[in-house]
Amino acid sequence: MPRLDLGDCVSAPIIEACALSYHTDGRCLIDGVSLAVNAGEVVAIVGPNGAGKSTLLGLLAGDLQPTAGQVMLNGVPLARLPASAQALQRAVLRQRISVTFPFTTFEVVMMGRAPHLRGRAEGQADIAIVQEALAHTEMLPFARRLFPTLSGGEQTRASIARILAQQAPLLLLDEPTAALDLRHQHAALCLARATAHKGGAAIIVLHDLNLAAAYADRIGLLHQGRLVAIGVPWEVLRAEVLSDVYGIPVTVCPHPHTGVPLLLTFPDHQSLLA
């Protein structure tokens, strides 16, 4: 009986960073990071301020060119994919939102359809997709409002609606929850989980380690440009490692309802002031 070689059946990771490094201004911001994310996965990237999280996401998104190593998107080197092809495969929520022109919220979300329109005028189907994305983020009442007049959290939700309208299977999200209230933090991460459930994937930079534990299949801990740990939440969220990396005492216990790691800080004011 012929042996089934499972290697032939396993598809390429949806995105893969292969020994990525990035240097600028004489500094090494990303140092030999390798990471493969498969369809169906949500991976959180955590780490202190300045660890290199946004730089890594910028490399994965093709905003920055690596000094060494490469990014593969669905098995193809990113450098060989035209921007239009990349935009159909991945949607990016950058840390800094740079819409300063007086576009309406509806127009900003419609920008997510650009890779599909390719110059043609938007049709009824595009309008329906934009309205659905606005509904998912509870932004329908703001559709006619000028984007620059929205609050920080509302701008984030409109930007999440924009990437939903893009309908890309891979989401790259840089601190999507930073400006969001509790309810919308959970809603945003549920949308990422739903994308993974439909066969896509999401890489999400998060500061809130409890949200990472609750929503990510795996967590990557970045410290000084290096991926110092990657694995399921219980493998990565270890008190001694986190206390060391963040420089603050933490304790980790099982969440009383879900059993995922729950982080608690107990600041030692004396040592923080020292």
Ligand SMILES: Nc1ncnc2c1ncn2[C@@H]1O[C@H](COP(=O)(O)OP(=O)(O)O)[C@@H](O)[C@H]1O
């Ligand atoms: N263009 C640049 N030139 C010099 N340093 C930079 C540049 N971009 C980012 N950095 C520095 O690189 C480090 C990592 O930045 P970043 O990836 O934005 O960190 P994070 O998102 O983890 O907070 C920070 O110390 C930042 O100041």
Ligand SMILES: [Mg+2]
């Ligand atoms: Mg950042």
